[in-house]
Amino acid sequence: MKMRICCTTCPNECELDVEVDENKHIISAVGNKCPRGLTFAEKEVVDPERVLASTVRIDGAAHNCLLPVRTDAALPLRLHFDVMRQLAACAVSAPVKMGDVILPDVCGTGINVVASRSIA
Amino acid sequence: MKTSYDVIVIGGGPAGLSAALKAHEAGANVALIERNDELGGILNQCIHPGFGLKYFKQELTGPEYAQRLIDRLAATDVDVLLSSMVLSIEPASEENGHLHQISLINETGRYVLGAKAVVLAMGCRERTRGEIKIPGSRVSGVFTAGLAQRYINMENLKPGSRFVILGSGDIGLIMARRLSLEGMKVLGVYELMPYANGLFRNIKNCLEDFGIPLHLSTTVTKVIGKERVEAVEVSKVDENLRPIEGTQEVIPCDTLLLSIGLIPENEVSRTAGVELNPATNGALVNDTYETSVPGIFSCGNVLHVHDLADNVTVEAERAGSFAAAYALQGGDPAPADGEADGACIRVSAAQPVGYTVPTFIRKDRNASIYFRVRRPVENGVLVVKSGETEIFRGKARAYKPSIMECQIVPAKLLAGAGDEITVSMEEEK
Numbered sequence: 123m124k125m126r127i128c129c130t131t132c133p134n135e136c137e138l139d140v141e142v143d144e145n146k147h148i149i150s151a152v153g154n155k156c157p158r159g160l161t162f163a164e165k166e167v168v169d170p171e172r173v174l175a176s177t178v179r180i181d182g183a184a185h186n187c188l189l190p191v192r193t194d195a196a197l198p199l200r201l202h203f204d205v206m207r208q209l210a211a212c213a214v215s216a217p218v219k220m221g222d223v224i225l226p227d228v229c230g231t232g233i234n235v236v237a238s239r240s241i242a
Numbered sequence: 243m244k245t246s247y248d249v250i251v252i253g254g255g256p257a258g259l260s261a262a263l264k265a266h267e268a269g270a271n272v273a274l275i276e277r278n279d280e281l282g283g284i285l286n287q288c289i290h291p292g293f294g295l296k297y298f299k300q301e302l303t304g305p306e307y308a309q310r311l312i313d314r315l316a317a318t319d320v321d322v323l324l325s326s327m328v329l330s331i332e333p334a335s336e337e338n339g340h341l342h343q344i345s346l347i348n349e350t351g352r353y354v355l356g357a358k359a360v361v362l363a364m365g366c367r368e369r370t371r372g373e374i375k376i377p378g379s380r381v382s383g384v385f386t387a388g389l390a391q392r393y394i395n396m397e398n399l400k401p402g403s404r405f406v407i408l409g410s411g412d413i414g415l416i417m418a419r420r421l422s423l424e425g426m427k428v429l430g431v432y433e434l435m436p437y438a439n440g441l442f443r444n445i446k447n448c449l450e451d452f453g454i455p456l457h458l459s460t461t462v463t464k465v466i467g468k469e470r471v472e473a474v475e476v477s478k479v480d481e482n483l484r485p486i487e488g489t490q491e492v493i494p495c496d497t498l499l500l501s502i503g504l505i506p507e508n509e510v511s512r513t514a515g516v517e518l519n520p521a522t523n524g525a526l527v528n529d530t531y532e533t534s535v536p537g538i539f540s541c542g543n544v545l546h547v548h549d550l551a552d553n554v555t556v557e558a559e560r561a562g563s564f565a566a567a568y569a570l571q572g573g574d575p576a577p578a579d580g581e582a583d584g585a586c587i588r589v590s591a592a593q594p595v596g597y598t599v600p601t602f603i604r605k606d607r608n609a610s611i612y613f614r615v616r617r618p619v620e621n622g623v624l625v626v627k628s629g630e631t632e633i634f635r636g637k638a639r640a641y642k643p644s645i646m647e648c649q650i651v652p653a654k655l656l657a658g659a660g661d662e663i664t665v666s667m668e669e670e671k
């Protein structure tokens with residue numbers, strides 16, 4: 123199977139054309155300017171990962187009713203809706219500082235959901 | 243609050259924050275004026291990652307990018323005026339004591355502040371339905387994508403349930419993903435042009451990840467409904483972008499999001515008499531980002547539309563440091579308006595290059611020329627000419643309208659140029 127992959131490791135954003143076999147092994151890859159592109163592509167064909175960003179409710183803040191949050195590392199895409207459901211049930215109170223852990227170790231991945239900004 | 247400053251920065255997004263920080267670092271006393279009740283500009287609602295890879299060498303979300311700049315600014319003595327809107331600027335003159343007069347209003351009244359130098363950093367606003375004249379009913383349920391983004395990411399409001407998105411620019415793509423994650427249905431993204439306007443990674447991560455179809459060469463030709471949108475009619479377009487009769491299709495939905503471009507907010511700039519560039523709708527600037535009005539500088543989205551906040555910061559830092567130099571040295575440290583010493587070059591763009599920023603550069607220093615192509619170019623070679631003489635030739639590569647490019651032309655190549663150069667592109671097969 124042929125796939126087009128966009129490596130998001132660095133600002134170059136190389137577009138790779140890869141060919142994978144039925145065991146999801148990469149047979150050939152062209153378009154990456156550095157080896158990190160291949161590492162990214164190997165992940166992408168087996169279990170794609172993305173940073174998930176969303177919001178949670180915040181109470182007691184002067185100007186804001188939502189706090190933007192993100193995962194502190196790329197999270198398997200298949201878990202995104204699961205984590206979205208957990209975030210919907212989550213609320214925090216001001217003040218919050220950027221980087222504060224809002225939801226630790228989501229789905230047992232060791233990845234945390236953290237605050238994207240400070241709200242007084 | 244003082245009544246006059248060395249440098250006043252208008253707008254508290256990444257451009258204004260970065261310019262204020264640099265001007266302060268250069269020793270100027272600085273005020274920053276923002277109409278919102280918090281700093282950060284559009285970044286506060288751009289909660290997705292994709293910022294800072296160049297400048298902070300790390301992938302940040304919009305709020306994280308803004309927070310880093312806000313934290314830096316909080317550690318300075320820059321005066322920040324929030325919930326304050328600048329209405330007009332009267333340029334410096336003999337009568338007003340050689341200080342630009344900035345008029346602003348806030349809840350406590352109307353004020354006029356004086357500044358030796360001004361940095362315009364007011365950002366952009368979104369184009370609306372009126373600007374592309376979509377026929378049909380005047381119903382509720384038609385939003386610009388950025389407004390819907392603000393509702394969902396900041397106000398906790400739900401704009402609709404079943405969406406059609408017109409325009410494949412990054413804002414539309416980012417919103418398609420965001421709506422899907424929040425459980426709303428995105429039926430499709432429709433794009434007038436035969437190519438997508440957003441970054442490739444956004445097509446991949448925002449549409450393909452969620453199975454949202456992208457329809458190229460297709461546009462919305464009618465809005466249908468009584469009080470609220472009930473459906474939209476879409477049609478295929480021909481190579482002249484005209485709807486093709488007989489290709490109409492009605493898509494039932496309750497909300498239409500428009501992601502059809504941005505317009506620099508230059509109303510305040512106009513009051514100061516700043517000359518605008520019709521190709522960008524931003525100010526005509528020299529390589530210090532000074533406008534046609536001495537001592538008034540411009541940077542960020544108000545100057546030209548940027549896709550990366552990182553580029554905004556780099557540009558704004560330069561504008562901020564030259565604004566400080568202007569204020570502290572009582573005039574242009576290195577005027578680029580040409581009349582002074584004949585070292586000025588006017589830069590113009592030739593198709594498929596749509597525009598360049600800046601418009602005026604100098605022969606005696608390296609020039610960073612930002613530009614965009616008007617349409618995708620598979621194998622383009624950037625060529626810079628002075629009259630018939632070629633002074634620079636790039637390497638063949640692909641160019642896309644969605645990506646702002648920067649070409650540095652070294653001073654040694656400019657030294658021999660005339661007073662006008664043209665940036666163009668040759669296409670190789």
Ligand SMILES: Cc1cc2nc3c(=O)[nH]c(=O)nc-3n(C[C@H](O)[C@H](O)[C@H](O)COP(=O)(O)OP(=O)(O)OC[C@H]3O[C@@H](n4cnc5c(N)ncnc54)[C@H](O)[C@@H]3O)c2cc1C
Pocket residue numbers: 252253254255256257258275276277278282283284285288291292293294326327328329363364365366388391412413416507510541542543544547548549550551552554
């Ligand atoms: C949806 C979306 C997605 C994006 N995605 C990315 C991305 O993934 N990566 C990336 O790097 N970049 C991205 N960008 C681009 C980047 O966010 C912008 O280029 C950048 O924020 C522009 O900064 P600015 O300071 O020029 O404008 P803004 O952030 O718009 O700030 C302008 C400020 O000026 C204030 N203002 C305006 N007029 C006045 C006045 N008269 N008086 C007082 N204050 C005033 C406004 O309130 C505002 O706060 C995205 C942009 C959008 C909209």
